[in-house]
Amino acid sequence: MSAPTPLLALVGPTASGKTEAAFLIAGRLGAEVVSVDSMLVYRGMDVGTAKPTTEQRERVPHHLIDLAEPEEAFSVARFQELAFGAIRGIRARGRTPLLVGGGGLYYRAVVDRLDFPGTDPPIRELLLTEASAVGAEGLYRRLSSLDPVAAGRIEPGNVRRTVRALEVAAITGRPFSSYAEAWERFPTGAVRAAGIRLDRRDLRERIERRVEDMLPGLAAETEALMARGSGGFLTSSQAIGYAEMVACLEGRMTRSEAAASTVRRTNALARRQMAWLRRDPRIRWFDAGPEGALGAAGPVAEYLAGGEPDTDEGGMGGTGA
Numbered sequence: 001m002s003a004p005t006p007l008l009a010l011v012g013p014t015a016s017g018k019t020e021a022a023f024l025i026a027g028r029l030g031a032e033v034v035s036v037d038s039m040l041v042y043r044g045m046d047v048g049t050a051k052p053t054t055e056q057r058e059r060v061p062h063h064l065i066d067l068a069e070p071e072e073a074f075s076v077a078r079f080q081e082l083a084f085g086a087i088r089g090i091r092a093r094g095r096t097p098l099l100v101g102g103g104g105l106y107y108r109a110v111v112d113r114l115d116f117p118g119t120d121p122p123i124r125e126l127l128l129t130e131a132s133a134v135g136a137e138g139l140y141r142r143l144s145s146l147d148p149v150a151a152g153r154i155e156p157g158n159v160r161r162t163v164r165a166l167e168v169a170a171i172t173g174r175p176f177s178s179y180a181e182a183w184e185r186f187p188t189g190a191v192r193a194a195g196i197r198l199d200r201r202d203l204r205e206r207i208e209r210r211v212e213d214m215l216p217g218l219a220a221e222t223e224a225l226m227a228r229g230s231g232g233f234l235t236s237s238q239a240i241g242y243a244e245m246v247a248c249l250e251g252r253m254t255r256s257e258a259a260a261s262t263v264r265r266t267n268a269l270a271r272r273q274m275a276w277l278r279r280d281p282r283i284r285w286f287d288a289g290p291e292g293a294l295g296a297a298g299p300v301a302e303y304l305a306g307g308e309p310d311t312d313e314g315g316m317g318g319t320g321a
Contacts, residue, residue, distance in 0.1 A: 006189055007087070007111055008304045009036075009099040010293075011277055012196030013270035015050075015207045017292025021196070021300065022100040023056050028301045029098065032061040032090045034083060036101035036110055039238070041067040041074055044225050047217040048241040050210065063090070070230040070239075073124065075164070077116035080109045098304070099191075104276030111191045114182050117168045127163045136237075142166065149177035157237035186280055194300040195283040196293040197274075206292060207266045211241070211259050218245050240265045 010025060012018050026033050035041075039049045043066045052062050063086040068074045087110075090097045101107050108114060131139045136159045143162050144151040150165045165176035198206070222245040225234055234242040241262045247253035253261070277283060284303055286296040293300070 004189070005091075007097060007099055007191045009101075009107065009111065009191050009193040010196070010300065010304070011099075011101060011107060011193055011283060012293060013198070013203060013273045013277075014102045014266060015203065015210050015270065015292075016102075016196045016198055016288065017206070017294050018100055018102065018196060019050060019052050019056070021293035021297045022098060023052070023060055024294070024297045025301045025304065026060045026098050029096050029305060031096040031098040032063065034086055034090070034097045034099050034110075035062060035064045036083070036099050036103070036106040038079075038103055038106055040065045041079065042070045042233075043068065044221070044228065044230070045070060045239075045242070047214050047221045048239075048245075050214070061090075069228075070225060070233040073119075073160075075116070075119055076105060076109050077118065079106055080114075080116065083110045102270075102273045104273070104280070107277075108183065108280075111193075112182065112185075112187060115179065117172050117179065120167060120171050123170050124163060124167050127166050128159075131159050131163060136162070139163070139166070147175040147177050150175060150180075153177075153180075155237055159236060160238070186282055188282065191282055192304060192306075193280070193283045194303055195277060195285045196288050196296065196300075197285045198288050198292065202288075202290045202292075203270060204263075204267060205290065207270065208263055211262045211266065214241070215245075215255065215259060218242070219249065222246060222249060240269060 008029070008031065010018055010022050022033050025031070033052070037049070039045065040051055041064060042049070051065060056062070057065075064079065064083060067079075067082065087097045099107060099110060109116070127139070136157050139159065139162050140151065140154070140156045143154070143165055146169060147165060154161045154165065168174070168176045168179070218241055222234060222242055225231075225242070226246065226249070231246065233239060234246050236243065244253060244258035244261045248255055248258040286300055286303075288296045
């Protein structure tokens, strides 16, 4: 029996230009894009998440976008199941799946078929009620006492992940962190991945420009989402940009303060994403300049097609970041 065909992936931090580069690379490879981004699954959150444009999605099929309402619980396990289905469908059509994303969790869930425990709605509801009573920090303190390893990997303000860690412990009787052992293994042959790496100054400038450009559209989008009843999710720690815009619309923050906070939190997100991705020795890194991933699209496409591009072309880096 022949070995399974490795998945292809394009990864890198937020605002590095992956969406635009993926559009070109997919066209060259005869590929369809499979998003492995945790925020692109939410409907109506287009501007703040920099989703692919309608034109891009019409010309190159994109999968795993607009799967859920913002206030709807959406687990990694559900995403994983949908991703496996999308990949099977793409291959059945004789096309190539190209995973594209910035965060390590969804990417590794698909590439390495990690095991995720199921959910228990009544337990989750109790934990969410507790979070409302004691606040995010109070719930986080309980997790810290029960599973300090898991708590160390979760932001104190991220209620969803804190609830999930406590839910898994309640369902299985095992610490949530015990499921992370598989994260330390990186099976070869599972993926051929290209990573986009930018100078910190270039990435900061790209983030600043993105935030400046998106603020007008983000205001209208946030108002529409609030009218739909999604305000609770928009003010969560993971809804970068939306939380700031809610505060701006409610008069608790000026437009310039909202922009500065969004830039600061996006930079922090980019650092966390790179910390996750650097741990994967299978990623071949490509250095990009101020133009972002588009400048490395040619060498990346060649590498993902199975070649070994000239290291002088496109500024390709080595196998570590």
